[in-house]
Amino acid sequence: MLFSPNSSCFGCVFLPLLHLLLLSATAVFCGSIVRYLPGFDGELPFKLETGYVRVDEIEIFYYFIESERNPRIDPIMLWYSGGPGCSALNGLIYEIGPLAFNITAYYGGLPSLEYYPYSWTKTASILFADVPVGTGFSYTTDPSSWTTSDTKTAQQTYIFLKKWLIDHPQFLQVQLFVGADSYSGITAPMVVQHILDANNDGDTPRLNLKGYIVGCPRTDAGINENSKINFLHRMGFISDELYESAKESCGGQYYEADFYTPQCTEDVKLIEKGTHDLDKNNILDPKCTWASPQIDGDTKRRSLEENPGNFLLSPPIIPDFWCHNFNYSLSYIWANDVRVQKALHVREVCD
CATH class of the missing domain: 3.40.50.1820 (Alpha/Beta hydrolase fold, catalytic domain)
Incomplete structure (x- = not known):
């Protein structure tokens, strides 16, 4: 996965x-x-x-x-x-x-x-x-x-x-x-x-x-999450007006914004909506879906119960155009090859 x-x-x-x-x-x-x-x-x-x-x-x-x-x-x-x-x-x-x-x-x-x-x-x-x-x-x-x-x-x-x-x-x-x-x-x-x-x-x-x-x-979860808002503003993805409003309404604490004022919650939602299509790990890369898409916990558990082998071992989807995420699909394919596991001296498997 x-x-x-x-x-x-x-x-x-x-x-x-x-x-x-x-x-x-x-x-x-x-x-x-x-x-x-x-x-x-x-x-x-x-x-x-x-x-x-x-x-x-x-x-x-x-x-x-x-x-x-x-x-x-x-x-x-x-x-x-x-x-x-x-x-x-x-x-x-x-x-x-x-x-x-x-x-x-x-x-x-x-x-x-x-x-x-x-x-x-x-x-x-x-x-x-x-x-x-x-x-x-x-x-x-x-x-x-x-x-x-x-x-x-x-x-x-x-x-x-x-x-x-x-x-x-x-x-x-x-x-x-x-x-x-x-x-x-x-x-x-x-x-x-x-x-x-x-x-x-x-x-x-x-x-x-x-x-x-x-x-x-x-x-620290708070430091990590709060710094993202500052970064997005400094890179020009958030307007000065929205940033200043969020900064004032949230007091600089954007992490778990629902615990703060209604205005803070609204500002953070606007920021999330406006930056949804960004790859926040690398803003210069296109944002693409993963080869094995993330799914909610209930669906994941249900899928594992019904088709445990298929869910984990299905080959990744090869995208029509390059994106950074595709690189990691190759690890999935390579490391699950029996020849590779044998060469790496991974211990034998049993059914």
């Missing part, structure tokens, strides 16, 4: 997991080198490792790409995406990784991949993690472990990172950074705090934390 949450800067890639009943429930760590990927011509020009790390009762899937310069001394960065629930593939393919889909040459079938020469892996090793549980290829066989929260996600992400570094001790001495985007702007600082607290308490091994980075982060 593909969709863009309101708090995201980027499209969000959700990889279906309802069909994944995985065979191993006892592994603590399992990693494999990937030299070839379906859709990529020839051997990968960088070192890719994929695998699972067990944390509590969940198995966290990861993609690790070594620095293409000097992994022995270059920094290492943990990176995970927002949503919550966006696969780490989102960051690897569309944001900072060394692979990209060949969008212009796609006419159906398995999408082709090409080397992206401006990746962050030119100077850093990056550990992409599918967190929280249920994201990408991460899973649990314990029904109670599907319940998660921001604090639980942060704690499990920290434990995942520490276990992975213990299993890869050659990276314990290099500089460590934590990176995340979108909704994970909430949890990334919490992961960093876990690292700092453990270091201050004398836990070993000590993680060589040097900093963290958040891209287009979700922070």
Whole structure:
């Protein structure tokens, strides 16, 4: 299922997991080198490792790409995406990784991949993690472990990172950074705090934390939502008159405007109506429907009950003209291909 949450800067890639009943429930760590990927011509020009790390009762899937310069001394960065629930593939393919889909040459079938020469892996090793549980290829066989929260996600992400570094001790001495985007702007600082607290308490091994980075982060709901009105005005999408009226009637607090004056509610509705056709994640892009359209919760639940496989595994609709959202459809197609899952060492599925 593909969709863009309101708090995201980027499209969000959700990889279906309802069909994944995985065979191993006892592994603590399992990693494999990937030299070839379906859709990529020839051997990968960088070192890719994929695998699972067990944390509590969940198995966290990861993609690790070594620095293409000097992994022995270059920094290492943990990176995970927002949503919550966006696969780490989102960051690897569309944001900072060394692979990209060949969008212009796609006419159906398995999408082709090409080397992206401006990746962050030119100077850093990056550990992409599918967190929280249920994201990408991460899973649990314990029904109670599907319940998660921001604090639980942060704690499990920290434990995942520490276990992975213990299993890869050659990276314990290099500089460590934590990176995340979108909704994970909430949890990334919490992961960093876990690292700092453990270091201050004398836990070993000590993680060589040097900093963290958040891209287009979700922070506080009020700050995030209120800033959108200011941005739209400064970009010329809201008239001075309407902006000043809303500013006065809402007192600068546009988030949950129904709790304020009737004039505030009316002003916010006018702003929403006037900017409805904008792609607010990128105002220069056309606004298009998603390959897997968002639907209301009742319809979604009803559809899952009646046709669980069809809803999650139906191929995306290829649009007649390009729009940014179409790029993310290719992830959906590529990651759900059995050949791809085998190459990535995703654990076997059962019916």
